[in-house]
Amino acid sequence: MVKxxxxxxxxxxxxxxxxxxxxxxxxxxxxxxxxHVRLGEVNKETQFALDQFNIKAPELIERVEDGAExxxxxxxEFQQSVDNIENATIxxxxxxxxxxxxxxxxPLYFRAEPVGCTATILNKMYxxxxxxxxxxxxxxxxxxxxxxxxxxxxxxxxxxDVQAAHELAEIAGVDLESYGLDMLKAGADLxxxxxxDLITMDAKEFAMGNAKVxxxxxxxxxxxxxxxxxxxxxEVITSRTNDNDLxxxxxxxxxxxxxxxxxxxxxxxxxxxxxxFNVALDSNNRALLKGVVSRKKQIVTVLTEQFK
Amino acid sequence: MVKxxxxxxxxxxxxxxxxxxxxxxxxxxxxxxxxHVRLGEVNKETQFALDQFNIKAPELIERVEDGAExxxxxxxEFQQSVDNIENATIxxxxxxxxxxxxxxxxPLYFRAEPVGCTATILNKMYxxxxxxxxxxxxxxxxxxxxxxxxxxxxxxxxxxDVQAAHELAEIAGVDLESYGLDMLKAGADLxxxxxxDLITMDAKEFAMGNAKVxxxxxxxxxxxxxxxxxxxxxEVITSRTNDNDLxxxxxxxxxxxxxxxxxxxxxxxxxxxxxxFNVALDSNNRALLKGVVSRKKQIVTVLTEQFK
Numbered sequence: 235m236v237k238x239x240x241x242x243x244x245x246x247x248x249x250x251x252x253x254x255x256x257x258x259x260x261x262x263x264x265x266x267x268x269x270h271v272r273l274g275e276v277n278k279e280t281q282f283a284l285d286q287f288n289i290k291a292p293e294l295i296e297r298v299e300d301g302a303e304x305x306x307x308x309x310x311e312f313q314q315s316v317d318n319i320e321n322a323t324i325x326x327x328x329x330x331x332x333x334x335x336x337x338x339x340x341p342l343y344f345r346a347e348p349v350g351c352t353a354t355i356l357n358k359m360y361x362x363x364x365x366x367x368x369x370x371x372x373x374x375x376x377x378x379x380x381x382x383x384x385x386x387x388x389x390x391x392x393x394x395d396v397q398a399a400h401e402l403a404e405i406a407g408v409d410l411e412s413y414g415l416d417m418l419k420a421g422a423d424l425x426x427x428x429x430x431d432l433i434t435m436d437a438k439e440f441a442m443g444n445a446k447v448x449x450x451x452x453x454x455x456x457x458x459x460x461x462x463x464x465x466x467x468x469e470v471i472t473s474r475t476n477d478n479d480l481x482x483x484x485x486x487x488x489x490x491x492x493x494x495x496x497x498x499x500x501x502x503x504x505x506x507x508x509x510x511f512n513v514a515l516d517s518n519n520r521a522l523l524k525g526v527v528s529r530k531k532q533i534v535t536v537l538t539e540q541f542k
Numbered sequence: 543m544v545k546x547x548x549x550x551x552x553x554x555x556x557x558x559x560x561x562x563x564x565x566x567x568x569x570x571x572x573x574x575x576x577x578h579v580r581l582g583e584v585n586k587e588t589q590f591a592l593d594q595f596n597i598k599a600p601e602l603i604e605r606v607e608d609g610a611e612x613x614x615x616x617x618x619e620f621q622q623s624v625d626n627i628e629n630a631t632i633x634x635x636x637x638x639x640x641x642x643x644x645x646x647x648x649p650l651y652f653r654a655e656p657v658g659c660t661a662t663i664l665n666k667m668y669x670x671x672x673x674x675x676x677x678x679x680x681x682x683x684x685x686x687x688x689x690x691x692x693x694x695x696x697x698x699x700x701x702x703d704v705q706a707a708h709e710l711a712e713i714a715g716v717d718l719e720s721y722g723l724d725m726l727k728a729g730a731d732l733x734x735x736x737x738x739d740l741i742t743m744d745a746k747e748f749a750m751g752n753a754k755v756x757x758x759x760x761x762x763x764x765x766x767x768x769x770x771x772x773x774x775x776x777e778v779i780t781s782r783t784n785d786n787d788l789x790x791x792x793x794x795x796x797x798x799x800x801x802x803x804x805x806x807x808x809x810x811x812x813x814x815x816x817x818x819f820n821v822a823l824d825s826n827n828r829a830l831l832k833g834v835v836s837r838k839k840q841i842v843t844v845l846t847e848q849f850k
Contacts, residue, residue: 332649337642339846341838344641346652362670530649538647 237269238325239302241295241316242352243309244273245436248280248381248421252374253307253352254292257328260356261305263365268305271295273316277435279421279453283377286413287370287406298322308352310336310344313439328355331530335441350388350395353378357398372405380414381421384453387493390531418490422453429466433474433485440534442541445481445503448474449537451529457487457496464498464518471500482506484537488527495526506540545577546633547610549603549624550660551617552581553744556588556689556729560682561615561660562600565636568664569613571673576613579603581624585743587729587761591685594721595678595714606630616660618644618652621747636663639838643749658696658703661686665706680713688722689729692761695801698839726798730761737774741782741793748842750849753789753811756782757845759837765795765804772806772826779808790814792845796835803834814848 240258242250251272258270270292276284284291297318298304304319305326312319312335326343327336330352347355353375360367367375379399383391386399403410424432437450454460461467467485475483482503488495498520499507508514513521526532548566550558559580566578578600584592592599605626606612612627613634620627620643634651635644638660655663661683668675675683687707691699694707711718732740745758762768769775775793783791790811796803806828807815816822821829834840 330649332646333641333652334645336644338640339843341638341640341656342654343656344652344654346650348649348651535647 236299236302237267238305239295239298240268240270240305240307241273241292242307243314243438244316245434245438246272246274246280247277247436248283248417249352249378250308251276251280251292252283252378253328253356255289256353256356256371256375256378257305257307257359259368259371260360260363260365264363269293275435277421278423279381279417280377282417282420283374283381286377286408286417287373289370289374310334310346311440312336313441328352328359330355332534348392350391351379351382351398353382354392354395354398357402358394367402367405369406372402373408376402376406376408376410376413377417380410380417384488384490384493384527385411385414385418388528388531390528418453419455422455422490424452424454424460429463429470432460432463433467433471433483438529439480440538442538445541446479447482447484447503447537447541448478448480449484449486449529449533451486451488451495453488453490455489455491457489460487461496461498461520464520467498468500468519471498475501481541482537484533486523486529486533493525493527495523497521497523503541506537510536510540544607544610545575546613547603547606548576548578548613548615549581549600550615551622551746552624553742553746554580554582554588555585555744556591556725557660557686558616559584559588559600560591560686561636561664563597564661564664564679564683564686565613565615565667567676567679568668568671568673572671577601583743585729586731587689587725588685590725590728591682591689594685594716594725595681597678597682618642618654619748620644621749636660636667638663640842656700658699659687659690659706661690662700662703662706665710666702675710675713677714680710681716684710684714684716684718684721685725688718688725692796692798692801692835693719693722693726696836696839698836726761727763730763730798732760732762732768737771737778740768740771741775741779741791746837747788748846750842750846753849754787755790755792755811755845755849756786756788757792757794757837757841759794759796759803761796761798763797763799765797768795769804769806769828772828775806776808776827779806783809789849790845792841794831794834794837794841801833801835803831805829805831811849814845818844818848 254270261268272292276291300321302322304322329346433450439448482501485498562578569576580600584599608629610630612630637654741758747756790809793806
């Protein structure tokens with residue numbers, strides 16, 4: 235009998251990796267035969283969390299067997315999932331994003347809640363099943379919440395996320411603030427990244443009306459450090475935009491200390507950025523988006539509106 | 543402040559009507575400002591249940607205001623929902639069907655479980671919220687389970703549905719078997735129906751691959767009574783198939799005593815019925831599907847496979 239595979243989205247972030255690990259733990263404790271895998275490289279922030287709590291990264295896969303039974307965490311849009319997702323049987327989805335480009339032939343268990351992080355839903359599911367969260371699993375669930383909520387500062391962060399984070403920090407035995415800042419800083423260390431790394435390490439593609447939009451986001455302690463590479467960024471993004479027939483590529487550099495983002499927009503749809511955020515891209519096609527840190531809540535929603 | 547609207551699918555069945563009523567009750571008890579409405583006529587089976595438990599049918603609506611906040615129960619596919627669903631903001635979905643032709647701009651609370659009836663999920667939600675189910679609400683939740691599971695005999699019926707039905711019968715103070723059979727018989731009284739009623743009273747349209755398929759189902763105590771109207775059925779269905787550019791219209795008459803269905807297939811895609819069910823349509827384009835009673839689990843799934 236082949237195990238049911240649990241995985242998050244491509245270009246995995248901390249919530250995707252940690253939620254796949256924790257949900258595999260919960261399902262295993264409930265008696266199911268599952269295993270967790272990942273669809274891309276583990277980033278530095280996630281690696282910091284895994285090292286801190288002595289957990290091994292899931293195995294990398296590129297495709298699933300035809301007819302494989304799978305559980306998606308932290309995503310539902312097929313273009314963010316494994317390439318041949320159409321050939322799998324999706325048994326469950328646990329997610330906190332909008333629902334789009336998703337369909338199944340059969341009924342399934344689909345649980346999406348409008349909270350800041352998949353890990354917050356999983357923390358609740360441990361309780362619903364009367365299963366206690368081990369110390370190391372608490373640590374990675376906490377890490378996922380810190381990552382998705384930028385240490386509880388993102389507008390996507392709900393009361394449920396805050397409460398879960400405090401509970402989990404207690405179980406994990408760490409100080410929420412100091413551990414959180416250390417983890418975010420580990421993720422914002424981009425010193426060894428190539429420009430190609432920067433624009434792909436946390437990139438997601440979205441269908442907006444008839445437009446194809448890719449949005450890549452990196453966290454930084456100092457955004458000007460990243461934009462020292464401006465010319466090279468423009469060159470690499472332009473060629474990616476052409477190769478993939480993108481209407482817009484938006485590169486988002488989020489300042490984790492000031493909670494703003496400086497964006498670079500390339501593609502025929504770049505004017506939509508001005509109207510969406512009520513800003514004017516400068517001659518470098520860049521703009522500062524004050525208070526914008528959440529791709530999901532503050533960028534995808536308003537940009538989708540512009541492309542309708 | 544306009545109330546959030548709760549409604550089930552078009553051509554409402556007992557689960558759709560009763561779940562909208564019960565979920566409005568639960569949300570109201572939790573302090574939310576909601577109201578339940580319906581998208582079509584109340585059928586005899588549902589009316590029997592409402593009368594039995596002294597509950598008024600929800601108000602009929604045809605459209606929602608632009609920007610209305612809505613909660614969908616017992617469906618998610620937009621073609622089964624209110625005509626201008628694209629203009630509403632969907633806050634929640636509680637459902638037990640496959641997911642298809644559904645998307646949102648924003649994250650929402652979406653709860654689908656692979657159980658036999660939406661009412662079974664709602665019964666669980668009362669418990670999760672520590673709110674007791676009143677006698678009359680228990681009665682209509684029970685009626686929904688009896689209807690969707692053909693008195694616990696459909697293959698869609700899970701252990702959870704069975705357990706919920708017994709619990710709810712106890713609270714409602716009725717005998718599950720005798721109340722259930724009375725209710726199903728009330729619904730199978732088709733003596734006053736026109737042919738047009740028969741093919742529309744519980745009809746649902748599905749996108750299967752590139753094909754448009756409509757499947758109408760009626761319950762009967764004696765299927766031959768219905769097929770006395772064979773010629774007229776063919777005429778009306780053929781004109782509906784042409785008018786709506788359907789690839790297939792499947793009319794399903796389910797025998798509630800023997801748990802079989804006799805189907806009539808019209809449209810260019812009618813041969814798919816033979817391959818899907820390993821039967822041969824007779825010269826009247828009819829076939830008996832032994833043991834088939836569930837549109838969702840035994841018809842839609844296998845037909846979709848044929849149209850891929």
